[in-house]
Every structure is written in C-alpha cells, then in structure tokens.
Amino acid sequence: MLRPIKKAASRAGQKAAWGAAGVIFGLVGLGFLTAAMWMILVVIVSPLYTSAIIGLFYLGLGCISFAAAASRHPQDVPYEPQTSAAAADAPPLVEAFLYGLKAGHQAKSHRR
16 A cells, blocks of 8 residues: 555656756856856956856856746736626526636636
C-alpha cells in the first residue's frame, strides 16, 4: 500500500535533485559567460561602459522575467458563465442543459 507513495516520493526527490544540479551548473556557466563577456568588452570599450552594458543586459533579462511571471494566461482567468435572456427565464433543468451546451461549445473552440 505504501510502495506507490514511496516510489512517487523517490521520483520527486530525484527530479528535485537533478533540477537543483541543473540550476547550479547553469549559474556557474552564466558566471563564466559573464566573465568572458567582460573580457571581450573591456578590449572594445572602457570598464565603465562594460559594467553598464552587462548591468543593463541583466536588468533587461530580469524585467522580461518579471513581465512573463506577471502575465495572465487565458487558463488562469476564472470562468464566469454568461446567462442569456432565454436561459434566465427557463426552468432550472433547461438552464443547466443550456449552460452545459455552451460550456462544451467553448471547450471545443479552445481546442482548435
């Protein structure tokens, strides 16, 4: 009975460990790329401009990341059914049928 739970916990732990290792290696790689970009830019422009260029690059990436995190996807917006005038005066069973029919039609149109 507990075997599936232990297996799922083990898989989740492995995924978390691999994810953490990926983040660490990615950050180390980003540090080396930043150092390499610094060395290249210092040859072309002064250290002050190099700092400004790299700082603005990371600031831009941060702003794009925050904007992506703050954006709302259509799946995140709660569904609010709209009742028509015909459905408002109908008996509850007919109203439920029309609601289901409309929800099915909207789900079908979202799949395309």
